[in-house]
Amino acid sequence: HSTLELPHSSAPIKGNPILQRMLQTQEPVIISDIHDYPPEYSGFDLPLRGRSRSLMVVPLLADGKSIGSITLREEDKARKWQTSELELAKSVAAQAAIAVQQSRLYQKTLEQAERLLELDKQKTEFFQNISHEFRTPITLIQGPLESAVASKEGLSYSQSTIALRNSRRLLRLVNQLLDLQRLDAGRMQPTFRPCDLVDFVSQISESFRTYCEKKGLKLIDNLQECPTVYLDMEKFDKVVYNLLSNAMKFTPEGGTISITVESIGNKCLLQVKDTGIGILKEQIPHLFERFRQAEGSENRSYEGTGLGLALVKELVEIHGGNVTVESEYGKGTTFNIWLSPGSNHLAPECVQDAPVELNKSRASVELADLELIESEDDGEFSTDFNTQDAAVKTGHTVLVVDDNPDLRGYVSGILRDNGYHVYTARNGAEGFRTAQQVQPSLIVTDLMMPLVTGLEMIGMIRQEAKLKGIPIVLLTAKIDEETRISGTELGADAYLAKPFNDRELLAEVRNLLSLKENERRVLELNTYLTESVLQRFLPPALVQKAAGGDLVLDLRPEPRLITVLFSDIVGFTQLSNTLRSRKVAELLNEYLETMTRAVFNNGGTVDKFMGDAILALFGAPEELTPNEQVRRSINTARAMLRGLDELNRRWREQGIFDSDGRNGLQFRCGIHQGTAVVGMFGSAERADYTAIGPSVNIAARLQQAATPGSILISAAVADYLQDEEIIKGSPLELKGVDETVLTFMVTPEVVANR
Structure with missing residues (x-):
């Protein structure tokens, strides 16, 4: 036997007389003492072991050939190997040979299975392709014929031309298949x-x-x-x-x-x-x-x-x-x-x-x-499908994307006949560009196209903000489950399997456009309701984010750290006693509008109005860091003070205070940071977004304790301000609050270089 019989041997066979002898005889080689043999017997290394003095090498035999060996050895002394040891080694070698053969057979089976899978994949792809090739001309033959039968009229010249051309294409495809089949069968003599x-x-x-x-x-x-x-x-x-x-x-x-x-x-x-x-x-x-x-x-x-x-x-x-x-x-x-x-x-x-x-x-x-x-034209495809007298204009624009000119013309003609304005494109890349330009009401696209496929185009459209809502009908001969799943995942709204007729196409288009119109109405209503509710207590920027879906509002009641601002004006009740009710309402609304603007401009939330009192929150529903909450609340309070100064000036010019004898109204504000339960409270019939807990009470008590014209804050708020922004006040035992609250007054003007 040549040394090639063990091509993967981990020990060199050439120059190894023991392994060569084993391969030639296919029998065990037993050496009691290597020193009794010629020098070449000791001049080699066994795999992973080094030199040996006494050894037994037993072949692994499979199908009459050596496929490997096992070795028993003594390193330093001679040994007379027993018959029982030889029999045991031969038994182990036989089992090992079986295991090796089974492993090889398993590997061979795996390789064959992989080859069969590849062949099966090629066969599947071929039948998908051949299905597509057959279904397109069949659609263009069957569609016009069904329309003609349904209307009990003959085909137009252009319809007849398309049907004839595609019947020839179909015949050519069949001929090619038959030619190859005859070649394979040896019957093409x-x-x-x-x-x-x-x-x-x-x-x-x-x-x-x-x-x-x-x-x-x-x-x-x-x-x-x-x-x-x-x-x-x-x-x-x-x-x-x-x-x-x-x-x-x-x-x-x-x-x-x-x-x-x-x-x-x-x-x-x-x-x-x-x-x-x-x-x-x-x-x-x-x-x-x-x-x-x-x-x-x-x-x-x-x-x-x-x-x-x-x-x-x-x-x-x-x-x-x-x-x-x-x-x-x-x-x-x-x-x-x-x-x-x-x-x-x-x-x-x-x-x-x-x-x-x-x-x-x-x-x-x-x-x-x-x-x-x-037959292919550049630009917007036109056909002789009596499109010039479309009875009703739907007001909808449809983009038809297909690389087959006949099919593109056929689909376009059906749609134009039924009042749709149609644009066309020859592949997915062109279709995407056209969709960007015209923003159609609906897209009808083929699946298999050059450059960019129908599925790839759908993916591109769904990622484009202005186009992602357009309904899409996918025309395909590939109606296997995997294609349907892929299309649905990418955003196809409906499938139309070839061959199809005009009634199927029109029904699918009408249904999708109707669903889209209903979806648009619901979206507009939801947007209106969302904005009308949220704008009662959220800044406009947050309302727009929420209405656009860019801000997720979880309004379920939950504990969270917030900063509460409570403001009030001193003397409004006395002033209202000197004015007519309508004037009082005008002044109050003017005041609340100014104060609300101050809250919203600083990203706060208006919890509620209580007469001339205002409760505002920072950190709900929009998450804000504690430091940012304080910064915004202080800026709001200062803006409120400035706003009331401007209102007092205008009201004095209007003579509002003439009968009251005062120079204007005064503002008080309390601010505290702490944990409160925030969310929607109420019932299914009536609910409000509000905050509940001791933190709200502390802010209200601070407002009551503040001197007119001042902003009084708790130590929890003062911790985030610099020393020059605050003046330490006396500890207060506030009504309804068990512990003593350390208080600080805020300077009215913003300190530079904070």
């Missing part, structure tokens, strides 16, 4: 006949020229004489059609497609070269694999099963030729087909010498995809 390659290619090239001119492409023929080749023209024309239609799809307006036929050495070369967008380098090795599609087009519909180039390769190989590709991404692609002249390389039973004409009638089927390209 070719019949090779002599063919003038220049004449053959020239006829197909001419059928493409009209399409190239309409797309703004330059088609160049460089056809030189070649020896006669033998072709099955019904099969080989598919090769040329496929390469030319791919070149057209991938080449933007203004580009060039060149077709070359020439003799090079003992071969004939058929070359199709374009100046299109090219193919990514990493995609080229997979280009001829079944179910693969090259991506990267900026304006191409990526529709296709991924069968076309696989079919090209296999049909060329049937003819004894080979196909190669060269491409530079962004600059163009060249396909080269090399064919051998004559028929010596072909099976004699498949060769016939009678020539045959090219079947030109098949061009309409092979070129169905190019008719689709030809």
